[in-house]
Amino acid sequence: MDKSETERYITMVIDAALASEDSSVKQAYKVIAQSDGFLFIPRMPSSLILDSSLYYKIYDIVAGSLFPAYTVIRATTMQLVQREDSLSMARAFFYPWKVGVSERLVAPTYDSLPISSDRYTVTLMKGMEYDLRKAPHFIISGGSGSGKTVATKYFLNTFLRKIGTNGRLILIDVKKSHGARWAKQHPEVDLLVPNPSDRPEDFLPRVTEKLAEVIDEMNRRQDFMFNQSADKVTDYSEFGDPIFVIIEEAQALTVGLKKNLLETFQSQLKVLSLLSREANITLGIIAQSAMAEIFGGSQVRQNVGLRLLLGRIDKESAKFLFPELESGFPLPIGGKGTGIVSINDGEHIGIEPIAMPTVMEDF
Numbered sequence: 001m002d003k004s005e006t007e008r009y010i011t012m013v014i015d016a017a018l019a020s021e022d023s024s025v026k027q028a029y030k031v032i033a034q035s036d037g038f039l040f041i042p043r044m045p046s047s048l049i050l051d052s053s054l055y056y057k058i059y060d061i062v063a064g065s066l067f068p069a070y071t072v073i074r075a076t077t078m079q080l081v082q083r084e085d086s087l088s089m090a091r092a093f094f095y096p097w098k099v100g101v102s103e104r105l106v107a108p109t110y111d112s113l114p115i116s117s118d119r120y121t122v123t124l125m126k127g128m129e130y131d132l133r134k135a136p137h138f139i140i141s142g143g144s145g146s147g148k149t150v151a152t153k154y155f156l157n158t159f160l161r162k163i164g165t166n167g168r169l170i171l172i173d174v175k176k177s178h179g180a181r182w183a184k185q186h187p188e189v190d191l192l193v194p195n196p197s198d199r200p201e202d203f204l205p206r207v208t209e210k211l212a213e214v215i216d217e218m219n220r221r222q223d224f225m226f227n228q229s230a231d232k233v234t235d236y237s238e239f240g241d242p243i244f245v246i247i248e249e250a251q252a253l254t255v256g257l258k259k260n261l262l263e264t265f266q267s268q269l270k271v272l273s274l275l276s277r278e279a280n281i282t283l284g285i286i287a288q289s290a291m292a293e294i295f296g297g298s299q300v301r302q303n304v305g306l307r308l309l310l311g312r313i314d315k316e317s318a319k320f321l322f323p324e325l326e327s328g329f330p331l332p333i334g335g336k337g338t339g340i341v342s343i344n345d346g347e348h349i350g351i352e353p354i355a356m357p358t359v360m361e362d363f
């Protein structure tokens with residue numbers, strides 16, 4: 001489809017959907033297709049009310065109709081942009097899109113996967129990069145069997161390939177899952193798993209001890225930077241290596257625990273998510289659900305740069321991680337290890353469908 005065909009198609013789709021409830025809508029707006037998205041330009045005065053409910057309604061109408069030629073990205077907030085035009089058409093709703101459908105990375109082995117030279121970027125799909133420096137800390141959520149552990153292992157592998165022994169990779173895994181078995185073969189990974197006789201109340205103190213150690217290091221790094229005279233220094237990555245703290249099955253870690261133990265853990269997560277970015281520390285939390293109980297509120301979620309929800313996507317499953325999703329769920333790609341993602345790095349402005357990499361040697 002060329003530009004004007006695409007514009008005509010979008011206009012027809014919107015007309016057909018809105019006509020029944022408001023016949024004056026027809027011809028009351030104009031659509032312009034751009035390389036990075038399309039504009040919906042209402043001609044004022046109009047019966048249309050330019051609020052977020054209209055914004056997402058049009059998203060809902062158009063997103064499915066453009067698939068698979070375009071993947072329309074669901075912006076996390078209404079995108080009202082200004083235009084050079086007469087006052088009656090000096091504003092537009094902007095809907096970002098990607099041409100076509102993003103492709104999953106598939107490779108026989110981890111080592112055969114392409115790896116970007118930047119130390120802090122993780123390739124999530126072909127053409128989808130996650131820059132840890134801009135958006136450190138991530139949460140991966142989804143039901144049992146949705147692909148969390150496989151996704152986590154991909155992150156762990158990527159981190160390790162990037163940092164080698166110049167940095168620290170800490171994995172806390174109460175269930176000794178696939179990732180823990182992988183870590184056992186990589187002595188560079190600082191692996192924390194329960195001892196055979198550990199009860200939950202025995203293991204969590206060891207976890208909080210480890211996190212306390214990371215928080216101490218964070219404070220040291222912050223003091224160090226404070227004492228540097230250079231005024232342009234923005235984060236510790238200029239001085240030292242990254243630290244990754246990955247917590248698998250976080251909900252299993254916290255189940256049935258005494259309140260004071262749980263509160264210590266929760267406050268550590270809050271401290272790390274709020275304060276550790278400049279200290280070049282990344283926190284990654286993987287959990288099935290019941291997130292608010294793990295985190296003791298929504299603060300941690302508000303501070304993470306990447307939110308990844310795998311498996312079934314609906315209002316219920318998205319409730320904690322994507323509270324902004326009332327309707328207009330991005331179209332799923334479908335298949336194992338797929339879901340939706342939001343990367344809050346100032347470049348990605350919305351929620352996109354995702355299919356996490358498939359590395360054959362895993363299965």
Ligand SMILES: Nc1ncnc2c1ncn2[C@@H]1O[C@H](COP(=O)(O)OP(=O)(O)O)[C@@H](O)[C@H]1O
Nearest residue numbers: 143144145146147148149150336337356357358
């Ligand atoms: N990205 C993926 N590509 C291919 N298969 C996957 C992917 N993610 C998950 N799977 C399949 O689904 C199964 C369950 O995934 P897993 O990561 O263990 O789920 P969870 O940790 O969420 O319970 C895996 O053993 C694998 O067969």
Ligand SMILES: [Mg+2]
Nearest residue numbers: 148149150177
């Ligand atoms: Mg798992």
